[in-house]
Amino acid sequence: MTNAPPDYLVIGHLTQDLLPDGSTAPGGTVFYGALTATRLGYSAGMLTAAAGRAAVPPAIQVVGVPSASTSSFAHRYVEGQRQQLVHAVAAPISAEQLPQLWRRAPIVHLGPVLDECAETLIDAFPGALLGVTPQGWLRRVAGPLPAPMRPVPWRPAPELLRRIDLLVLSVEDVQGDEDVVADYARHCGCVALTRGADGVTLYVSGVPRHIPASPAQALDTNGAGDIFAAAMLLQLFETGDPAQAARFAAATAALSVEGRGAEAIPTRAGVIRRMRGEDNRR
Secondary structure: OOOOOOOEEEEOOOEEEEOOOOOEEEEOHHHHHHHHHHHOOOOEEEEEEOOOOOOOOOOOEEEEEOOOOOEEEEEEEEOOEEEEEEEEOOOOEOHHHOOHHHHHOOEEEEOOOOOOEOHHHHHOOOOOEEEEOHHHHOEEEOOOOOEEEEEOOOOOOHHHHHHOOEEEEEOOOOOOOHHHHHHHHOOOOEEEEEOHHHOEEEEEOOEEEEEOOOOOOOOOOOOHHHHHHHHHHHHHHHHOOHHHHHHHHHHHHHHHHOOOOHHHOOOHHHHHHHHHOOOOOO
16 A cells, blocks of 8 residues: 555445356446546545455555455346346445545545445545445345345435535436436435436536437446446546536446447547547547
């Protein structure tokens, strides 16, 4: 660990996807978020719980909470619909496990995937720009493992929402209930509701506006929402302009889905070229 906090700190479970051929692939908001930050020129650190570091590049600082297992997912199709099955769940993460130095990180991203992050973490970074992707607070494991997940309501207190600088979630996260998103936006100053190829509804001070998606020929959408969230948070830190940050994030996510895996996450130069309509190179 260096003697300075990372520019961008992301907290949540590092996961592994169980693939049909028996192999595994790393994932989770912490994985895609930290890689996005490094590709865009920031130092990155993750506080996570997993049985190992998996394929995290050495440039990313990792503080690991001891865990006997790594949160693991497989996918199956039921009546044509994709369903995630949870095979293992890693240990929970709390504010007490934070290195003191990392409490001074200027940009913090809470990215729970399985309710592993205590909500008290929201108050652990009073000086940071704080982003939250609450997917893991909107679902629970439904029964003994391996088991599917079931949606649950997330009704945070208004004062907690006011502490969050950027809340990013998908229309699938809320089961299409956009009223609950509008309710979050009554208290959280900036909320981005992502709709895949249909763009983003951006709420600023409760007022919605549409941000179109950046056109893409999608090959692999895994991690796209996490990449969008990280890129938007980083650009919001740079510019203070939510609409500009959302457009930058849309271009970043579009480039990422045009390749396969984490290697498709673009550089800053590639994102700028895409926004200018110059070419598709990363």
